[in-house]
Amino acid sequence: MKLMRRHRSWLSVLFWIAISFVTLFPIYWLFVISVKPAVELFSTPELLLRNVYWQNYIDVLNNPTLRGYMLNSLIISSCNAVLVTTLGFLACYALTRFDLPGKESIFFWTITNRMAPPAVFLLPLFLLLTQVYRIGDFKLADSRIGMILVYCTFNLPFAIWTLRPTLDAIPRELDEAAYVDGASPWTVISDIVFPLARPGVAVTLILTWVFAWNEYLLAATLTNFNARTLTTGLSEYVTTTGTAWGIMAAISVFTLIPALIVFSLVQKHIVAGLTFGAVKG
Amino acid sequence: MHSKKLGWLLLAPTLLILGLFGIFPFLYVVWVSFHEWNPFAANPAKIFNWAANYRKLVFDAQFLASLGVTMAFVFFAVVSEVIIGYLLAQAFMKDFPGRAFFRTIHTLPLIMAPIIVGSIWKLMTTPSIGIIPYMLKHTVGFDLNIGTSAVAAFAITVIMDIWHWTPLVTLTLIAALVSLPSEPFEQAQIDGANKRQIFWHLTLPMIRPALIATVFIRLMDAMRTVDEVLMLTGGGPGSATRYVGVHIFREVFPRTNYGYGSAVSVIVLYLTIVICWLLYVSLIAPRTRKGSS
Numbered sequence: 001m002k003l004m005r006r007h008r009s010w011l012s013v014l015f016w017i018a019i020s021f022v023t024l025f026p027i028y029w030l031f032v033i034s035v036k037p038a039v040e041l042f043s044t045p046e047l048l049l050r051n052v053y054w055q056n057y058i059d060v061l062n063n064p065t066l067r068g069y070m071l072n073s074l075i076i077s078s079c080n081a082v083l084v085t086t087l088g089f090l091a092c093y094a095l096t097r098f099d100l101p102g103k104e105s106i107f108f109w110t111i112t113n114r115m116a117p118p119a120v121f122l123l124p125l126f127l128l129l130t131q132v133y134r135i136g137d138f139k140l141a142d143s144r145i146g147m148i149l150v151y152c153t154f155n156l157p158f159a160i161w162t163l164r165p166t167l168d169a170i171p172r173e174l175d176e177a178a179y180v181d182g183a184s185p186w187t188v189i190s191d192i193v194f195p196l197a198r199p200g201v202a203v204t205l206i207l208t209w210v211f212a213w214n215e216y217l218l219a220a221t222l223t224n225f226n227a228r229t230l231t232t233g234l235s236e237y238v239t240t241t242g243t244a245w246g247i248m249a250a251i252s253v254f255t256l257i258p259a260l261i262v263f264s265l266v267q268k269h270i271v272a273g274l275t276f277g278a279v280k281g
Numbered sequence: 282m283h284s285k286k287l288g289w290l291l292l293a294p295t296l297l298i299l300g301l302f303g304i305f306p307f308l309y310v311v312w313v314s315f316h317e318w319n320p321f322a323a324n325p326a327k328i329f330n331w332a333a334n335y336r337k338l339v340f341d342a343q344f345l346a347s348l349g350v351t352m353a354f355v356f357f358a359v360v361s362e363v364i365i366g367y368l369l370a371q372a373f374m375k376d377f378p379g380r381a382f383f384r385t386i387h388t389l390p391l392i393m394a395p396i397i398v399g400s401i402w403k404l405m406t407t408p409s410i411g412i413i414p415y416m417l418k419h420t421v422g423f424d425l426n427i428g429t430s431a432v433a434a435f436a437i438t439v440i441m442d443i444w445h446w447t448p449l450v451t452l453t454l455i456a457a458l459v460s461l462p463s464e465p466f467e468q469a470q471i472d473g474a475n476k477r478q479i480f481w482h483l484t485l486p487m488i489r490p491a492l493i494a495t496v497f498i499r500l501m502d503a504m505r506t507v508d509e510v511l512m513l514t515g516g517g518p519g520s521a522t523r524y525v526g527v528h529i530f531r532e533v534f535p536r537t538n539y540g541y542g543s544a545v546s547v548i549v550l551y552l553t554i555v556i557c558w559l560l561y562v563s564l565i566a567p568r569t570r571k572g573s574s
Contacts, residue, residue: 012377019369020386026444027389029412030401041404045412091295098288108561110295113303115501115553116310119530120546123313123539124306133301153302156295158498162453165490169460185287203456207391207449214394216508231394245404252397259392264385270456 027256034249041245056250066251069233074258076144076229077212080151085205087152088159089197092167093189095160097175107160114157122221125150129222144227150218155208162207166200167193202269209262213255230255307550314543321537334544344545346520347528348552350435354524355503358442362499363492365443366450373455384455388448395445399512402441406513427514431521434514438522441509446502450495457491458484493564497557504553525549 033041035052060066091110095103129141129150140146170193178188194201216231223232234251237244314334316327338344373384390398405411406427414425427434461484469479485492507526510516516523516531523531529549533542 009375009377012372012375013379015372016377016379016383016387020383022444023387023389023448026398026401026405027393029405030393030397033401033404042410045410045415047412047416087294087298090291094288094291098285098291100285100288100292106292106296108558110299111497111501111557112550112554113299114498115505115550115557116307117505117526117529117546117549118507119526119533120310120539120542121306123533124309125302127309128302128305132305149298150302152298156299160295161494161498162456162491165457165494166460168490199456199459203452206388207452210391213392216394216396231396234394234396243400245400248397248400252393252401255394255397256389256392260385260389263388263392267381267385267388270452270459 030249030252033245034253036246038244038246056246057253059247060250060254066230066233069228069230070254070258072144072227073213073229073231073255076147076151076227077209078262079144080148080155080212081205081209083148084152084155084159084208085163085201088156088163088204089167089194089201090189091160092163093193095164096167097172107164110157110160112157114154116153118217122217125218126221142223142226147219147223147227147229150222151212151215154215155211158211159204159208162204163197163200166197170196199270202266206263206266210259213259310543311547313539314547316540318540319537320539327540330540334541335548337541338544338548343520343523344525344528347523347525348549350521351504351524351526354435354439354442354506354522355500357439358446358503359496359499361439361443362447362450363496366447366495367454367492369447369451370454370458373451374458388452390445391448391452393445395506395508396512398441398445399509402437402509403513406437427518429518431518434518434522438510438513441513442503442506445509446499450499453491453495453498454488457488461487489564493560497560500560501553501557504549 032049034056035049035054037053037055094100095107100106126141129146130139133140133146140149174192174196175188178192183191214231215229216235219227219229220232220235223229230251234248234255237248237251313327315329315331317330317333318327319325369387373380393401403411406413406425408414408426408428417423417425425433427437465483465487466479469483474482505526506524507530510522510524510527511530514522516527525545529542529545532538532545
């Protein structure tokens, strides 16, 4: 019996190795392109690399503008992910625990903000950020704080929609018991509900971070220099004289590294909730 | 139970931000959609033209065709993603060596920006320089040409979307599955329920809210896909992959046809809301009604 179980777990490993080939192939190909000189790109494709050409990476590393873009991307997506997950969590707590009039309509309305086709909404957002939302000389356009707020339009609804099932699944009896013991709402949220919702919070944090990190159209329209992100930096290599695919691929490989670090840090928390038997006691 | 004031206070920041950055742009787009407006033309003024943009849209064969291919794209992509994503999430529930490692690998496509995904799939599938057509030709003799074959281009955009977004479904479903209490499942096994019964009567009802939320997110994101497809096929060949997001982009950017682009956006947004609302009502409402009675 035990032997059979071990046998099965190795079958799982084989299955995942096969899946990983499919998952990794386009990423491998991205790497292949990043280490090829431009002339080789348009010859017959070969599956394996013969010689590696690092010049694209050297070019990227020696470019101080791109380093600035990387920093902007990191700050904007990290702040945005933390902001939307926190606000989304509080909003979901209100939606699941309070008897507010019209709360189901509010819940549905939040997601409609994500449905808008982006191309047309660029212009009104641009006008708002350059002309309406400004304090003296400070404009939200081309500022990190502006991008953090604008990214809420698609990330906050996402956070609310992914966190709500998690909070719905946490028994209300736990909150009630704590309130009876005289806990404040803040203690209940931070010490009881939050730890139980950890897998959902971790997934929300990862995914909102990724959406902000990868966003392109809004960043391209609403930033010039100060808050320009790495994805817009990429598009600067698509020019009228042709696309510098090699450099573009090298930057893309660089964009994967911080994302990979964030993923491995947060993924640990996607583990089984702690005390679902707690209600009975 | 608690004071309603506290509830509204917790919701306030969300409502404020979405109001400031969501409602105003929407109202602006609705307003522009009733105008003839091309900011870069000889006459850049907005000319109020009643519902002419909407009338044009109803008879615009290109828009209607793009709506059709979008629906097909969304259907094939989202259905495959949900099925594959669920199966993979379920497979991750087993304990096996290297699980965390494989989970990280499986989520890698997500961390690539759509414009990168579009570029890389373009480089992989362009005839004569791409590896996929090359391999297909030399192994099975199939000639894959996304530049001329509408079906091939459509299929590649669907496959690209599945490759890119299935991990999102897997991740959200993993979060739902690990949060499930274990007692009902142990009880069911003791009572001798088979795997299929456990899936239909236990797992599915219990993860349904998370499943619905995930389907919604994928549905609306697929409806407004732009960057990936624009990079991969540019909407072609012909208009085989000119999905509504791409169609609007083409109206607004190269042609600077803002009034008409706004009208199309409003209609697409409206259609997305209607589709999601119908799904929402049919999937969630019966549950709450049952719960309250």
